[in-house]
Amino acid sequence: MKLNNATQMTIGRVAKTLDLPISTLRYYEREGLLTPPDRSRSGYRLYDEAAVERLAFIRSAQAVGFTLEDIRELLRLDENSSCKDVQKLLSRRLAEVETKLADLNRVRNALSGALEQCRKSRRGCGVLMGLKHRKASKNSK
Secondary structure (H helix, E strand, O other): OOOOOOOOEEHHHHHHHHOOOHHHHHHHHHOOOOOOOEEOOOOOEEEOHHHHHHHHHHHHHHHOOOOHHHHHHHHHOOOOOOHHHHHHHHHHHHHHHHHHHHHHHHHHHHHHHHHHHHHHOOOOOHHHHHHHHHHHHHHOO
16 A cells, blocks of 8 residues: 555554454554554554555465564565575475474364264264273373
């Protein structure tokens, strides 16, 4: 969003423009992701174009899976920083995603197997009996 140099936006207008709750903007300020803006004489927060662009960057980074800690690190880097720094962060996040995907695949396979077991069961629920047995055997250890 392009604002002219003299234009500033209230927190409500920024929130509406970026489709963010006002509480999120305040949270970003508390977390140090956004510098608290100047206030008008009547006490309203007034955000300039740089703040709005920073908020748009934060939203974009979150949309592709970066955590707030990742975003904090990205904000510390600037266009003059080595791309290697960004590559390290991306590699770390990708490894975390790969681990989560592997975990989700294990869960999917377990659920798929349990569903198949349920479909084949003729008496009682084999899954429930299996889970009860598993819980009992874990508690006895």
